[in-house]
Amino acid sequence: MTSHPTANEVYDMVRKRLPRIGLGTVYRNLELMSESGIILKLEVGGTQKRFDATVESHYHIRCSVCGKVDDIDIEVQEEINETAAKSSNYKILGHHIEFSGICDDCQAEEQKLH
Template sequence: MEKRNTIQKQLVLDAVAQLADHPTADEVYAHIAQKHPTVSKATVYRNLSSLSEDGVLRHVRMPEGADRFDYTLTPHFHIECICCGALCDVCLDENKEISRKVEQMTGYCDVQYDIVFTGVCPACRKHETE
């Protein structure tokens, strides 16, 4: 069954692209609501989920805090600042050997992984030293 491309879905996609900082669902909703106050939070959440399931957006599951959404679909990792919560891309090559080892150890197949590093960003580090 083919999914429809609705105006609301396009608004959500555009918002994630415009925010470009790995926004949370609430941030996407707030961005859209500024210009389109009739769009409900449920509609935004539903479309984020649908776009992620369809592979149009990347759903970044955060170990602590609200999940984020990413417009960049090429394989990459993320790093989150433990002070300010900023989330940035880390462009490292995937290590296929990790997936193979996990498959061998567990019996699972088609193993995928998403790594979120943590640390203190340069801006927060600079602020701490002042």
Template sequence: MTQLKVDEAIQQLKESDIRITPQRYAILEYLIESHTHPTADDIYKALVERFPSMSVATVYNNLRLFTKIGFVQEMAYGDASSRFDFSSQRHYHAICETCGKIVDTYYPGLEDVEAATEQLTGFKINEHRMELYGLCPDCQEAAEKSAS
């Protein structure tokens, strides 16, 4: 499944006349395989051993390119570093308020929110995002242990 997503993204890059460099391929592959919504720095640290000449700026520039093309979503939360999500399917995020872990969540029917909002407000909605905040299972367990 991962290879299929990588191949589809590579095809999209080729159609946009964007050269496929080994670094670009590795960044894309890491994003698709990672389910942690990494920061640019996380990606850099994971790949620098394979690509010693690659800079953090290279990672940022490629992430901006992927975001502009539309298959990567930049998620900026508060003062923390932006996180990046390969988004082949529309989804939402559950975010732990303690450790910052982000988990994708899919819920059918939420696409209707845009149409309903347009009807109720007269706005032309371009996009929306939904974030749910709480405690992940690990942090819940840690909190229970420290309370006892």
């Protein structure tokens, strides 16, 4: 899937097929899958972690109103890691860009109120 569900949202989806599955099983398998590189665990803004079926490097945008997370399809900035390495004594491993904005659904909601 292309959405970025939280563990609870995955639980709700999976339960439609496997009604007796436990939330712990969902957490455990999401963790195992992200450890083995099948999925990504996103530590984006908000209170919950989110999971991403696309493991190739890409960026995200998070709606400041509803918290929804979507992919942002812009070019990955490979060179920025070297730039960062020059002005830091960390060994740079990678980077992630998180945009914040208002999704079209929430923009429409806002319009309704005026």
